[in-house]
Amino acid sequence: MTIYLDYAATTPADPQVIEVMKHYLGIEDIFGNPSSIQHHVGLQAEEAVEQARAQIAACLNCRIKDIVFTSGATEANNLALKGIAHANQHLGNHIITSAIEHKSVLDTCKALEQDGFKITYLRPDIDGKIALKDIEQAITTQTLLISIMQVNNETGFIQDIAAIAEFAQSKNIFFHVDAAQSAGKLTLDLSQIPIDLLSISAHKFYAPKGIGCLYIRNRHNVSLKPLFNGGGQEYGLRAGTLATHQIVAFAKALMIAGERQQQDYDHALNLRTQLLTGLKQIDGLIINSDLNNSLPNIVNLSFKNIGADMLLIRLQDKIAISSASACSSGTIEPSYVLRAMGIEGDRLYGAVRISFGRFSHAEDIKYAIDKITATVQELRALV
Ligand code: PMP
Numbered sequence: 001m002t003i004y005l006d007y008a009a010t011t012p013a014d015p016q017v018i019e020v021m022k023h024y025l026g027i028e029d030i031f032g033n034p035s036s037i038q039h040h041v042g043l044q045a046e047e048a049v050e051q052a053r054a055q056i057a058a059c060l061n062c063r064i065k066d067i068v069f070t071s072g073a074t075e076a077n078n079l080a081l082k083g084i085a086h087a088n089q090h091l092g093n094h095i096i097t098s099a100i101e102h103k104s105v106l107d108t109c110k111a112l113e114q115d116g117f118k119i120t121y122l123r124p125d126i127d128g129k130i131a132l133k134d135i136e137q138a139i140t141t142q143t144l145l146i147s148i149m150q151v152n153n154e155t156g157f158i159q160d161i162a163a164i165a166e167f168a169q170s171k172n173i174f175f176h177v178d179a180a181q182s183a184g185k186l187t188l189d190l191s192q193i194p195i196d197l198l199s200i201s202a203h204k205f206y207a208p209k210g211i212g213c214l215y216i217r218n219r220h221n222v223s224l225k226p227l228f229n230g231g232g233q234e235y236g237l238r239a240g241t242l243a244t245h246q247i248v249a250f251a252k253a254l255m256i257a258g259e260r261q262q263q264d265y266d267h268a269l270n271l272r273t274q275l276l277t278g279l280k281q282i283d284g285l286i287i288n289s290d291l292n293n294s295l296p297n298i299v300n301l302s303f304k305n306i307g308a309d310m311l312l313i314r315l316q317d318k319i320a321i322s323s324a325s326a327c328s329s330g331t332i333e334p335s336y337v338l339r340a341m342g343i344e345g346d347r348l349y350g351a352v353r354i355s356f357g358r359f360s361h362a363e364d365i366k367y368a369i370d371k372i373t374a375t376v377q378e379l380r381a382l383v
Contacts (some may be wrong), residue, residue, distance in 0.1 A: 010209060175196050
């Protein structure tokens with residue numbers, strides 16, 4: 001039996017989402033190409049896409065036309081950063097981001113460096129916070145864009161994006177937020193916070209993988225260079241046939257997440273309390289997440305003198321947890337996020353991420369506590 005505790009990597013689709021999605025695939029369903037608006041089959045699909053876009057915009061409290069569908073947050077982050085940079089180079093060539101962003105932001109920044117952009121990678125404090133004053137100090141007359149994630153995928157830390165947004169707006173600098181881990185979990189009222197671009201990935205909140213969006217505030221007035229050339233879909237910003245079934249699933253999942261937000265949050269908080277109460281019985285537990293400023297569904301922790309690789313190998317058929325982010329595991333490099341936070345030694349090499357969600361139960365957490373406790377004891381007995 002493997003207990004899944006890697007919800008930050010991806011979530012299973014909600015049964016209600018699967019139910020909705022099924023009606024957009026087969027011959028009896030709404031399977032048409034949403035761009036084939038010369039006939040009824042295509043028009044029905046187009047209506048479904050536009051209804052979903054409106055539902056998503058309502059959840060985020062933004063304009064319907066400001067939502068551009070993408071394959072997920074990786075693509076949305078690429079589109080935001082490369083799109084703004086390449087279309088607005090005349091306004092400046094400097095971008096500010098942080099050293100703890102997801103690889104889809106960091107590697108995009110590396111690519112932009114090759115194109116002549118200057119990037120400042122800010123370091124967080126030991127808790128994972130990016131200080132507004134560091135952003136203020138980093139700006140130059142050339143600063144075009146600031147890109148900071150709302151919630152970190154390894155620690156769950158929540159940045160004060162409202163404060164950064166106000167500052168960026170006051171300086172006329174574009175502000176992009178990677179909301180892959182926060183959308184559907186924290187209230188995002190885009191009419192209240194002056195964010196220019198925001199990336200969402202639906203598989204983090206119980207929709208299938210392969211769908212997300214980039215929100216572009218006042219899209220008509222922002223120049224953005226598209227990543228792809230093609231059929232002109234999404235106002236020319238993202239060519240490619242729209243995936244109707246995934247888009248309706250995305251909208252359904254975001255609506256459910258909105259309705260259940262408090263319930264899901266409280267559930268995660270209860271599970272986190274249970275988990276940490278249990279694991280605190282183990283000597284040398286170190287919690288790397290800042291519990292007061294993190295989403296409760298992600299906990300990052302280390303055990304003194306225990307390497308994460310040894311722990312994970314022994315646990316892999318029992319509980320699915322991860323070390324560093326799923327996207328960079330497979331390499332034995334320790335987490336660059338924790339390293340940037342100033343975490344070193346045992347604590348760095350021993351760090352594991354446990355993340356849970358809507359379908360996790362108290363029994364799963366109990367099982368995980370038992371298995372982790374036994375495995376840590378076994379490993380300690382070996383030395
Ligand atoms: N940003 C963050 C913070 C993430 O956690 C992830 C998913 N690991 C991504 C971006 C990439 O999202 P996607 O899987 O939709 O490409």
